[in-house]
Amino acid sequence: MRARILGSLVALSFYSLSLLHAVPAAALTFVEVDYTCPITGEKFTAPTMASGTSFGSRLDFRKVGPIASPWPMVTCPSNGFPLFQEEFKTEQIETLKAFAATPEYKALVASHPVYYLVARLQRLLGYTTEDIAFSLLYASWQAEANEQKALGYLEEALPLFQEVLEKQPPVDVRNVASLRFLTVELHRRLGRFEQAAALLEKYRAELEPVVPPDFMVLETKLIQQRVSVPATPERPKDKSP
Structure with a gap:
């Protein structure tokens, strides 16, 4: 389950928009699941998201609808440790235990959303640049009540996404185009x-076969109007009787 929040799923983000009218009505649901904290052995039960329905996404890929986005992260009650992997290797547990005993770890738990802590732990364990970038993006969503903090996380995420595209370009052309569009959107969000305008024009021919027209139109409009707030393309109206 937790693996869903790791890695890049952006290649599916736009494809899923074409399936909106085929999705039946649903609700956000949680179930109680038993866990064991990997670094303390603490056993606990926590509500865990079982399902949700997305009616589309914002320009930055955050899902909208009866769904939690990002995926809610289960954390250990005693120390806030996030269960961002299904299982941890022995050497990883030792590394994480040592870090969890530091003032830096305690400050991260106290002062930042959980996905920012996840990004820091992913760095510690040598996760890919793309994984870390997405965790920072998710942290920005969690922090949107504090715009300054949210933008700070985007400041950290953007160069990582650019590094993925420049130094470790994905093979999948849809994924490349989706990530390129995301970098345009993050430039816009950062003002x-x-x-943003230059990148959108530079890669327009690459983006248009992948990115839905309503995303391209809204992105262009908001850049021209110099609007930096989060934005969601209007859902197409259902033409069924």
């Missing part, structure tokens, strides 16, 4: 409208 870097000239850079």
Whole structure:
């Protein structure tokens, strides 16, 4: 389950939009699941998201609808440790135990959303740049009540996404186009409208076969109007009787 929040799923983000009218009505549901904290052995039960329905996504890929986005992260009650892997290797547990005893770890738990802590732990364990970038993006969603903090996380995420594209380009052309569009959107969210406009035009031919027209139109409009707030394309109206 927790593996769903790791890695890049952006290649599916736009494809799923074409299936909106085929999705039946549903609700956000949770179930109680038993866990064991990997670094303390603490046993506990926590509500865990079992299902949700997305009616589309914002320009930054955050899902909208009766769904929690990002996926809710289960944490150990005693120390806030996030269960971001299904299982941890012995050497990973030792590394994480040592870090969890530091003032830095305690400050991260106290002062940042859980996905920011996940990003720090992923760095510690040598996760891919893309995994870390997405965790920072998710942290920005969690922090949106504090715009300054949210933008700070985007400041950290953007160069990592750019590094993925420049130094470790994915093979899948849909994934490349989706990530390129995301970098345009993050420039816009950060108020870097000239850079966003330049990137959108530079890669327009690459983006248009993958990115839905309503995303392209809204992105272009918001850049021209110099609007930096999160935005969601309007859902197409259901034409069925």
